[in-house]
Amino acid sequence: MFASIAFVVWRESVEALLVIGILDAWLVSQQLASRQPRLYLWAGVGAGIIVAGLLAAVLLVLGDGLSDDAQTIYQTVIVLVAAGLILQMVFWMRSHARSMRHDLETSLEGAVAARRWWGVFLLALVAVAREGSETVVFLYGILSAGVLGSVFSGILAGLCGLVLAIFTYGLLMAGSRIISWRVFFRVTEILLLFLACGLLMTGVDGLIDLGLLPRLSRSLWNSNALLSDGTSAGGFFAAMTGYRARPNLMELLAFCAYWFVVIALVYRPRRRTAIAG
Known part of the structure; x- marks a missing residue:
């Protein structure tokens, strides 16, 4: 659980730093006489963080105010939503990774040219709020998928991920040969x-427990002797991969269907844009 939280915070923080860095670097490169655009930019960053924090508060309040049965349904839904959002983000x-810098700079250029400083603010707000909201949903999904030792452990994991993100971003921006943006992504x-597969499997388990999906079989095999998903190491591996030591048929079908769809999407032929001659 600790490593999962640190990983998500690390990955999403690096992406957020990338977006903020692109916007800020473009404004600096324009050598604008007024500092107003950058003030609006950083105000938008702060507002985006506040939006993500409000979303986290809403999720926690909604979860705490539910009965045990309703909370199980709520957490199962959040886990499945988190899995879907991860897939959406990846694809x-x-x-858009190749055109992201150009798109951001084009939007920023239009706002600055028209002196629409609130446009700069909104661009930063939306960019940061998107990354922050995704992080909140992912983390809530991870927490719903297992038990964390303590609140302090969760905070420490998040701080470790943030520190690692700042260090990673520094390496990436320095153009290190050890790590590149392509390798990172x-x-x-x-x-x-x-x-995402691990979260999906947790969601499937939740739907089975709620009686919304059938098990279809008893345990198909038992690999506890090789790696038990009840241990700390096995539990982490299960959370990160969807591994089950004693899977039933429904779990096996969900696992296979997930990777079939993912592989099909990854290797689907890309459309080539026709060039008018």
Whole structure:
């Protein structure tokens, strides 16, 4: 659980830092006489963080105010939503990563040219709020999927992820040969796909417990001797990959269906834009 939280905060924080860095660097490069655009930019960053914090408060209040049965349903829904959002984010980044910098700078250029400083504010707010909201939902989904030792452990995991994100961003911006943006996104993309699978399997287990899905069979095998998902190491592996030591048929079908869809989407042929001659 600790490592899962740290990983999500690390990955999402690096992406947020990338967006903020692109916007701020473009404003600095324009050598504007007024500091007003950058003030609006950083005000938008702060507002985006507040929006994400409000979402976290809403999720916690809603969860705490429910009965035990309703809370189980609520947490199951959040876990499945988190899995779906991770998939959406991964494939959105695959499609837009190359043009993201250009799109952000184009939007910012239009706002600055028209002296629409609130446009700069909103651009930063939306960018940060999106990353922050995704992080909140992912973390709530992870917490719903298991038991964390203490609140302090969760805060410490988040801080570790944030510190690592700042260090990673520094390496990426320095153009280090050890790590590049391409390598970073590819490696974390794979890890996120495994994490989404782990959340999906937790959601499937929740639907089975609620009686909304049938088990279809008893345990198909028992691999506890190899790796038990009841231990700390096995539980982390299960949370990050969807591994089950004693899976039933429904769990096996869900696991196979997930990876079939993911592999099909990853390797689907990309459309080529026709060039008018």
